[in-house]
Every structure is written in C-alpha cells, then in structure tokens.
Amino acid sequence: MxxxxxxxPANVPADRVIDFDIYDFPVEGLEYQASMRSIFQANPAQVLWTPRNGGHWIVKNNADVxxxxxxxxxxxxxxxxxxTEDQTRPPLVPLQLDPPHHAPYRALLQAALSPxxxxKLGExxxxxxxxxxxxxxxxGHCEFIGQFAQHLPIAIxxxxxxxPSEDRPYLTEIAEVAMRGASEEERNEAGAKLMAYGMGTVAERRANPGTDLISTIVKAEVEGKPIDDFPLTGMILLLLLGGLDTVASTLGFYAQFLATHPEHRRKLVEHPDLIPNANEELLRRFPIAILAREVKADVEFGGVAMKAGEMVMVPTQMDGLDEHKFADPLxxxxxRVKPGANSTFGGGVHRCVGSVLARTELRIFLEEWLKRIPDFEVKPGSEPKVSARSVATITTLELVWDPKSVK
Known part of the structure; x- marks a missing residue:
C-alpha cells in the first residue's frame, strides 16, 4: 500500500516531482533493480523529488550517488x-555516526574482517x-533460500x-521481520528482540569473554573508556542485521539469474577462471541496498536547492545500472572490463566493512555450486517473489535439476 x-515544498521545482514510493512500486517479475531504473529513467531530471514517505530527494546517476x-x-x-525512524532506538554504530566519531568503532570491526x-573464514x-x-x-531439488542462502553466510x-548455531533459525526469522516486516510496529518489535538478544550476549561476554568479535567489542575502549551500553546496543544490532541478511539476500539474486540464464551458467562451468569477474559483474547488476542521507545544511546539488533536514535517497542500483558508466548496463x-567499480557496498567512509568477506562467500558459492550442480532451473510452476524495504531479497526460490547430472 x-x-x-x-x-x-517551495524549494522543489515542479519538473523534479515523481510519484514514487520506495516501499511500494511495481516490480516486473524479479527485476527489482531494472524496474526501479525504468521508473527513474522515464524522468530526464538529474535529481528527483517524491512526495511519498514524508517527501524526499532521489539521486539517480552514478556520479551523484x-x-x-x-x-x-x-x-x-x-x-x-x-x-520516520524510531528516534529512541540506539543509532546503528558506526553506520549512523558521521566522521570523525565513527572511526574508532569502525576500526574494531575492520580488524575482525580484514583480508x-x-x-581463514573463506576456508x-x-x-x-x-x-x-x-x-x-x-x-534433485532444494529451496535455495532456506537450504543454502540462509545457511552459508549466517553460519560464518x-x-x-x-x-550458538542452534539460534540461527530464531535470529534469521527475527532479522527478516526487522528488515521487511509489514508494519512499523512489527519491525520495531523485531528490532527490540534482536537488541535484547544481543545485549544478553554482551552480558555473557562481560562475565566470560572469549576470542569472538562481540567479546572484542565488549573489552574495547573508545577514547580511553569502555563503550557505553547505548552505542554498544546499536553496534550489536548493526552486526546482527548485517550478518543475518545481506549476503543471504544477494545469494538469492545470484542463484535466480543463473537458474534462468543457462548460457551464462555454462560459460562459468566451462571457464571457471571467469568466476572472480563474474562475481563482480553480478554484484554490479544486482545491488540490494537503498541508502539515504540527511541534508546537514542548505546546499545546491544537481540543480536544486536542498534544505537542511531534508532526506536524500541514494539507491545503489542506480550506480551499477547507469549507462554513462557501464555500456548496456542491464x-x-x-x-566486462572492471565490473567492480560500483557502489553496491556503499561508498565513502561508510563503505561496507564486511565487503571483503561478502565477496569471498559469494565467489565460493559460484565455485562450489557450479562444480557440483552445473545445470539447474527454477522449479516450473513455482513463483519466487521479491520482498524489499531498505534491502531487497528473494523470499523463496525452488530450484530443480537432474540428480544424474550432479557431480
């Protein structure tokens, strides 16, 4: 709905207006990214504004993103x-901290996710x-999301x-509701459950610290003192949301594409040396995140006057699918030469700290799946669907293959 x-508003030119709701726009088939691009490209303006969701700007080319x-x-x-976000909820640290305040928190995560x-995690x-x-x-069949995509990256x-691995189903279910629940109340309730779980774990690690990342964060100091519970709660929530959702969602788009494009699949089976490049190309073609920023102070941008406090939607899809940057982007x-030069993992100081691990997991999926199940398709009669808010995902994906063809 x-x-x-x-x-x-008076500062928005009439020719920049587009009636677009990021949480409710027509998606053709599973082409979430291409459908969004088609809507934006129908308006030639560099920067758009929509009256939906409180009214906000939209940047739509790679340079502006x-x-x-x-x-x-x-x-x-x-x-x-x-x-409108829950202003009582702790900020997602360091994602919702501006420089230089984000740096010491980000450094804690970078150490655990360094190349x-x-x-070792790749092994x-x-x-x-x-x-x-x-x-x-x-x-000869599987439900890819539940049997693979929500196992591999989440287990790591x-x-x-x-x-504990036995908590995976519970956490995966809550994270899905927190990210894409039908109502704000449901999303907030699920977020509260994740925070409660995370801070329960924090209490355990304070009493019995180990070598894991949560123990490292609990023992860490920022500006000479331990991290207070308020920012710590936001930091743990960000960890849970990122770790439980994003790579799993990307894997769904990878598998769906390969299942419906046998010529691409065969090319990788016959030329596995192309897999690293294919990984970057699929990342470029199927970004899943919608980012946003708040205007700090009045600024002229893209030929419009943006006012302090206004919101700017930054769809990563519009970077990788910009024809001025990538020929025939769909x-x-x-x-393709240098397919990885895109904003799929964000940009600037907040570029995804887990991008190295994500790329590794996605590449390993391509290598090991295609070795073992080289030919597969979407189950005839099944209807996979896209669900999206700030992150898009394929909710179910039934795949089938001839058991005699597997290796």
Missing amino acids: ATSAIER AKVLADNDHFSSRRIMVT KAVG RARELSIELIDGFKAD FMEIVGL TVDFD
Missing part, C-alpha cells in the same frame, strides 16, 4: 532511511558450502561473533 503524499556518499560535510548518516582474517565457508550442497544434490557470521557480461 502506497504511503500518503505531502505537498510539494558517489558524491552524496562521499560528502560528509553536506550529507549526514545520522538518518539512513527515508521513513587476513577473511582468508570455513568453502567447507560449509560443500557440506550443504552435498547434503541435497542427490535429491555466527562463528565470527561466537553465537546485460550481464562476464567479460
């Missing part, structure tokens, strides 16, 4: 969604991928933060 519209994400002087991360650390991700695929490949995340081309 579309949200109510507000009147156009990059500028907004990099310009911390004019665009703040203290609000990261275009809808060196990810190397575990490969073992788990093989174990999962071998567990169902002889069946649970190991990083030292959480086409997936595994031979």
Whole structure:
C-alpha cells in the first residue's frame, strides 16, 4: 500500500516531482533493480523529488550517488532511511555516526574482517558450502533460500561473533521481520528482540569473554573508556542485521539469474577462471541496498536547492545500472572490463566493512555450486517473489535439476 503524499515544498521545482514510493512500486517479475531504473529513467531530471514517505530527494546517476556518499560535510548518516525512524532506538554504530566519531568503532570491526582474517573464514565457508550442497544434490531439488542462502553466510557470521548455531533459525526469522516486516510496529518489535538478544550476549561476554568479535567489542575502549551500553546496543544490532541478511539476500539474486540464464551458467562451468569477474559483474547488476542521507545544511546539488533536514535517497542500483558508466548496463557480461567499480557496498567512509568477506562467500558459492550442480532451473510452476524495504531479497526460490547430472 502506497504511503500518503505531502505537498510539494517551495524549494522543489515542479519538473523534479515523481510519484514514487520506495516501499511500494511495481516490480516486473524479479527485476527489482531494472524496474526501479525504468521508473527513474522515464524522468530526464538529474535529481528527483517524491512526495511519498514524508517527501524526499532521489539521486539517480552514478556520479551523484558517489558524491552524496562521499560528502560528509553536506550529507549526514545520522538518518539512513527515508521513513520516520524510531528516534529512541540506539543509532546503528558506526553506520549512523558521521566522521570523525565513527572511526574508532569502525576500526574494531575492520580488524575482525580484514583480508587476513577473511582468508581463514573463506576456508570455513568453502567447507560449509560443500557440506550443504552435498547434503541435497542427490535429491534433485532444494529451496535455495532456506537450504543454502540462509545457511552459508549466517553460519560464518555466527562463528565470527561466537553465537550458538542452534539460534540461527530464531535470529534469521527475527532479522527478516526487522528488515521487511509489514508494519512499523512489527519491525520495531523485531528490532527490540534482536537488541535484547544481543545485549544478553554482551552480558555473557562481560562475565566470560572469549576470542569472538562481540567479546572484542565488549573489552574495547573508545577514547580511553569502555563503550557505553547505548552505542554498544546499536553496534550489536548493526552486526546482527548485517550478518543475518545481506549476503543471504544477494545469494538469492545470484542463484535466480543463473537458474534462468543457462548460457551464462555454462560459460562459468566451462571457464571457471571467469568466476572472480563474474562475481563482480553480478554484484554490479544486482545491488540490494537503498541508502539515504540527511541534508546537514542548505546546499545546491544537481540543480536544486536542498534544505537542511531534508532526506536524500541514494539507491545503489542506480550506480551499477547507469549507462554513462557501464555500456548496456542491464546485460550481464562476464567479460566486462572492471565490473567492480560500483557502489553496491556503499561508498565513502561508510563503505561496507564486511565487503571483503561478502565477496569471498559469494565467489565460493559460484565455485562450489557450479562444480557440483552445473545445470539447474527454477522449479516450473513455482513463483519466487521479491520482498524489499531498505534491502531487497528473494523470499523463496525452488530450484530443480537432474540428480544424474550432479557431480
């Protein structure tokens, strides 16, 4: 259901207005990214404004996406969604802290997710991928989201933060509601459950610290003192939301594309050396995140006068699908030169701290799945669907293959 519209403010030119609701727009099939692009491209203006969700600006080309994400002087991360957010909830640290305050918190996460650390995690991700695929490949079918996408990255995340594997189904379900619940009340309630779970774990680690990431954060000091519970709660919530959702959601789009494009699938099976490039190309083509920034002070941007306090929607999809940056951007081309130069993982000082691990997990999926199940398709008659708010996901994806073809 579309949200109510507000009147156009005096600073918004009439030719910049588009009736667009990020949480309720028509998606053709599973083409979430392409459908959004088509709507925006129908209006030639560089920067748009919609009266939905309280009214907000929309940047729609790669240059403006990059500028907004990099310009911390004019665009703040203290609000990261275009809808009204629960102002009593702790900020998602460091995501909702502007420079320089975000830096010491980000450094704690970077140490655990450095390329060196990810190397060891990658070995575990490969073992788990093989174990999962071998567990169902002889069946000739699987529900990919529940049987693989919500297992691989989440199991690795649970190991990083030292959480028991038996809690995975509970946490996955709550994270889904927190991210994409039908109502604000449901989303807030699920967020509160995640915070309660996270801070319960914090209490345990304070009493019995280990070597996991939550223990590291609990023992850490910022500006010479331990992290207070309020920012610590937001930091743990961010960890849980990021670790339980984003890579799992991306995997769904990867698998759906390969299941419906046999020529691309065969190319990777026959030329596995293309997989690293294919990984970057799929990331470019299927970004899942909608970012937002709050205007700090009045600024001229893209030919319009943005006012302090207004919100700017920054869809990462519009960077990777900009024809001025990528020729024929809707086409997936595994031979494309430098496909990774995009904003799929955000940009500026808040670029996703887990991007190295995410890329590793996604690449390993391509390598190990295609070795074992080279030919597969979406189950005839099934209807996979996209669900989206600030992050898009495919909720279910039934895949089938000939058991005799598996390796």
